[in-house]
Amino acid sequence: DVRExxxxxxxxxxxxxxxxxxxxxxxxxxxxxxVGLKMLQASQDVLSEHYxxxxxxxxYGSLLRYMTSGPLVVMVWEGHNVVQTSRTMVGNTNxxxxxxxxxxxxxxxxxxxxxxxxxDSVERAKKEIQxxxxxxxxxxxxxxxxx
Ligand code: DAT
Ligand code: MG
Numbered sequence: 431d432v433r434e435x436x437x438x439x440x441x442x443x444x445x446x447x448x449x450x451x452x453x454x455x456x457x458x459x460x461x462x463x464x465v466g467l468k469m470l471q472a473s474q475d476v477l478s479e480h481y482x483x484x485x486x487x488x489x490y491g492s493l494l495r496y497m498t499s500g501p502l503v504v505m506v507w508e509g510h511n512v513v514q515t516s517r518t519m520v521g522n523t524n525x526x527x528x529x530x531x532x533x534x535x536x537x538x539x540x541x542x543x544x545x546x547x548x549x550d551s552v553e554r555a556k557k558e559i560q561x562x563x564x565x566x567x568x569x570x571x572x573x574x575x576x577x
Contacts, residue, residue: 435465435506436513437558438520439547442500445469449537450503453546456519456533457507466506466559466568472498479561489542496542504562513555516548 440453458464477497484490507516521532525544528535538545549555559568 432510433508434510434512434552434555435508435559436516436549436555437547437562438505438507438516438549439562440503440505441497441543441545441547442502443496443543444537444545445501445503447537447545449545452537453533454505457505457516460515460519462507462509462512462516463571463573464505465508465570466563467503468505468563468567469501469503471501474498476561480558492542506559506563506568513549513552517550520546520548 438453438457440450444450444453454464474494477494478485481490481493481497484493487493509515519532521528521534523534523544524541525534525538526541528538530536533546534544549558
């Protein structure tokens with residue numbers, strides 16, 4: 431499905447460390463299409479919905495403190511198999527196990543500061559995109575190379 435979409439978020443450490451451009455560059459270079467982008471300070475409400483499946487984890491409190499510690503850059507990327515390919519590009523949740531060449535493998539060392547979020551399934555991606563974006567803020571633009 432060439433219209434598949436995923437949610438990618440650059441976490442506060444990624445913004446602090448000036449990695450925004452490099453991360454966006456990797457998705458553009460791979461060939462995905464940017465259809466939504468914004469910088470924001472996340473609210474507890476949105477984050478507790480975003481990470482609802484982790485509510486009972488021991489690290490949940492510190493995860494929410496980290497995610498609200500500074501601005502995020504939240505994006506929607508579109509293209510064939512974008513959910514799965516993005517997960518590969520982002521790398522293992524634990525940077526110690528993330529391959530070199532992945533975002534986490536190249537830019538991070540600890541699971542609690544792993545630079546970037548990527549939706550883990552097409553279903554979750556749909557929910558996350560709805561949670562972070564209004565439909566009107568997602569642009570359905572046509573690539574020149576497809577006309
Ligand atoms: P991912 O972000 O790769 O989808 P996840 O959904 O399992 O991973 O967890 C969400 C985030 O929670 C993860 O990016 C960092 C944090 N996290 C996960 N496991 C953790 C752990 N054992 N200790 C601290 N933070 C953790
Ligand atoms: Mg996840």
